[in-house]
Amino acid sequence: MEDNLLIAIQEVVKTYHPANRPVQALRGITVNVNRGEAVAIMGASGSGKSTLLSIIGGLNPPTSGKIRIDEIDLYALSREQRADFRREYLGFVFQQFQLIPYLNALENVMLPLTTTRYPNRKKRAMAESVLERVGVADKRDRLPSELSGGEQERVAIARAVVNEPPLLLADEPTGSLDTRTAAEIMDLFGELNGGGLTILMVTHNRENSAYMDRTIHLQDGRLLSGAAPEERPLQETGSRDGTGGER
Amino acid sequence: MNLYRVVFQNLYRRKGRTILLICGQAAGIAAAAALLIMLQAARLELGNQIDEFGANLVVVPRNEGLELSHGGTPISRLSIDLKQLTETDLLNIEQIPDRNSINIISPKMIAAVEANHQQVLLVGVIPAKEFLMKPWFAFAPTDDPEAGQRIVDPVHFELPDDALLAGAAAAEALAIQPGDTVPINGREFKVAGVFQRIGSTEDGLLYANLPVVQSLLGRPGELSMVELSAYCNACPIDQIAAQLTAALPNGRVTALGQAALMRGETIDRFALFAALLAGAALIAAALLVLTIMTASVNERTREIGIFRVLGFRRTHVMQIILMEAGIGGFLGGLTGCIAGNLIAVTAGFYLAGITTAAPWQPALILPAAFAAALLAAAAGIYPAVRAAKLDPVAALRFI
Numbered sequence: 001m002e003d004n005l006l007i008a009i010q011e012v013v014k015t016y017h018p019a020n021r022p023v024q025a026l027r028g029i030t031v032n033v034n035r036g037e038a039v040a041i042m043g044a045s046g047s048g049k050s051t052l053l054s055i056i057g058g059l060n061p062p063t064s065g066k067i068r069i070d071e072i073d074l075y076a077l078s079r080e081q082r083a084d085f086r087r088e089y090l091g092f093v094f095q096q097f098q099l100i101p102y103l104n105a106l107e108n109v110m111l112p113l114t115t116t117r118y119p120n121r122k123k124r125a126m127a128e129s130v131l132e133r134v135g136v137a138d139k140r141d142r143l144p145s146e147l148s149g150g151e152q153e154r155v156a157i158a159r160a161v162v163n164e165p166p167l168l169l170a171d172e173p174t175g176s177l178d179t180r181t182a183a184e185i186m187d188l189f190g191e192l193n194g195g196g197l198t199i200l201m202v203t204h205n206r207e208n209s210a211y212m213d214r215t216i217h218l219q220d221g222r223l224l225s226g227a228a229p230e231e232r233p234l235q236e237t238g239s240r241d242g243t244g245g246e247r
Numbered sequence: 248m249n250l251y252r253v254v255f256q257n258l259y260r261r262k263g264r265t266i267l268l269i270c271g272q273a274a275g276i277a278a279a280a281a282l283l284i285m286l287q288a289a290r291l292e293l294g295n296q297i298d299e300f301g302a303n304l305v306v307v308p309r310n311e312g313l314e315l316s317h318g319g320t321p322i323s324r325l326s327i328d329l330k331q332l333t334e335t336d337l338l339n340i341e342q343i344p345d346r347n348s349i350n351i352i353s354p355k356m357i358a359a360v361e362a363n364h365q366q367v368l369l370v371g372v373i374p375a376k377e378f379l380m381k382p383w384f385a386f387a388p389t390d391d392p393e394a395g396q397r398i399v400d401p402v403h404f405e406l407p408d409d410a411l412l413a414g415a416a417a418a419e420a421l422a423i424q425p426g427d428t429v430p431i432n433g434r435e436f437k438v439a440g441v442f443q444r445i446g447s448t449e450d451g452l453l454y455a456n457l458p459v460v461q462s463l464l465g466r467p468g469e470l471s472m473v474e475l476s477a478y479c480n481a482c483p484i485d486q487i488a489a490q491l492t493a494a495l496p497n498g499r500v501t502a503l504g505q506a507a508l509m510r511g512e513t514i515d516r517f518a519l520f521a522a523l524l525a526g527a528a529l530i531a532a533a534l535l536v537l538t539i540m541t542a543s544v545n546e547r548t549r550e551i552g553i554f555r556v557l558g559f560r561r562t563h564v565m566q567i568i569l570m571e572a573g574i575g576g577f578l579g580g581l582t583g584c585i586a587g588n589l590i591a592v593t594a595g596f597y598l599a600g601i602t603t604a605a606p607w608q609p610a611l612i613l614p615a616a617f618a619a620a621l622l623a624a625a626a627g628i629y630p631a632v633r634a635a636k637l638d639p640v641a642a643l644r645f646i
Contacts, residue, residue, distance in 0.1 A: 092556050
């Protein structure tokens with residue numbers, strides 16, 4: 001099982017100090033995620049789920065605790081090494097798509113490849129291939145403002161996976177979409193997961209969690225359930241094996 | 248896809264901000280370029296005006312012996328002259344290689360004469376040249392209305408052969424005024440005018456036409472000295488002096504160091520002033536770039552956060568901002584320098600009252616554009632560092 005372990009989060013604590021008053025966002029979180037798993041992180045606002053995602057993304061050093069991804073101690077790396085790590089290991093999808101407004105769909109998808117040493121032709125081929133895969137190849141020359149919400153989300157997903165990372169981090173990816181489009185996008189995540197991509201998704205939506213292998217519940221910075229695949233989740237809801245979720 | 252592409256697409260698709268950046272830089276560069284070009288023309292004009300104001304070269308006979316002096320300039324004692332300057336030497340002066348740099352040639356015959364029982368220096372001059380070279384000469388006001396009507400600029404005053412002009416001190420010492428008659432060497436001269444006091448040795452002189460004085464002294468065609476006013480913009484005064492020395496074997500040429508020094512100091516001060524003004528315009532341009540780029544970074548916080556999340560290093564973010572500033576600066580410099588040239592060439596007279604045509608300087612455009620790019624990039628360092636230091640989590644409001 002250890003060989004299959006992609007993410008190991010050990011006793012992670014994160015304390016913020018707004019106005020010199022300490023606020024504990026995470027209080028000793030320990031979670032493991034295997035390769036190829038799709039995991040939903042759920043919890044009320046302020047429960048610490050987005051903080052956890054940003055820590056796993058190498059963007060937000062924890063106050064204490066360790067994060068290992070693919071055996072790499074993430075915060076033992078320098079800031080710039082973590083930037084390189086993100087480029088190679090991680091894909092990000094955000095709630096508001098976060099496409100660059102002055103780049104067209106193809107250019108947005110090529111963005112994570114910008115600082116790689118691939119020749120331009122290869123970068124272009126990789127981006128076109130992934131746009132084809134997410135179903136918006138015909139929109140490649142359009143600016144984000146010329147795309148619908150669903151199309152923008154597909155482009156954002158294409159950008160997240162263009163460098164073929166082993167891990168995709170998604171923060172409320174369907175939060176800005178209507179139900180039907182959201183379902184289409186979740187299907188797309190399912191397809192990507194089916195291809196072996198590990199997905200960690202922050203969501204409020206119980207229907208979305210149904211697409212995931214398991215769900216981690218957070219409350220007030222503490223883990224309520226779903227710490228590891230082999231452990232018995234206390235409050236696992238909406239899993240792919242059918243305890244409450246629908247596809 | 249590379250960083251350049253990201254930068255170009257941003258500049259191309261955000262036209263409003265790009266135009267603002269280019270215009271801001273162009274305005275500063277145009278002001279600096281126009282100022283420098285106009286001031287270059289003004290400096291040339293100032294140099295010429297200084298050169299026209301009095302003599303800066305004096306030629307006297309190459310002699311040994313005791314000398315009289317005039318205006319601090321040695322004049323050989325006439326009685327023991329070994330070599331003589333003649334009017335033929337004037338033709339030699341007009342043959343030197345830098346003859347075009349010579350503005351005025353004023354030959355003179357000077358002699359100590361007795362008038363009204365007093366020794367006084369009589370100077371034979373060509374009035375139109377002498378008083379053009381020395382514009383500080385002006386006639387004293389007179390109570391005689393008829394004489395008053397005759398008062399004109401000494402340059403344009405036609406001095407009759409039987410008349411002379413008197414310096415203020417000479418007129419006072421000889422107790423003469425316009426209309427009086429003065430006997431000199433047995434010949435009667437009518438006082439045609441008295442000059443206002445200047446405050447120099449020139450106040451003690453009498454002036455008559457050169458041929459008249461030569462004839463009076465029995466030395467036709469001979470000269471005591473030649474004063475020259477030369478433009479020193481085109482060539483150094485020492486170079487002209489050397490050419491005159493070679494052309495005048497009978498003459499000793501002296502460059503008036505004081506005049507050259509004054510000219511140099513004045514022009515240096517003027518150049519420093521010009522450089523300060525241009526520097527101020529460039530600092531203003533740099534501050535404008537700093538402001539625009541800082542505003543741009545503030546506006547693009549989220550975008551910069553996305554770059555960082557997608558694996559851009561801090562140095563990549565800095566490169567993007569610096570390249571944007573540099574490209575904007577280059578285009579601003581290019582257009583600004585062309586505009587500055589146009590302003591200086593077409594509006595120099597109206598803006599700075601320059602009558603000398605400001606030179607069109609196309610060779611300045613490319614270096615100015617590169618300098619502007621460097622200046623803008625330097626001004627972009629602070630916003631670039633700020634952008635690079637943005638916390639991506641805060642930038643994306645990820646928490």
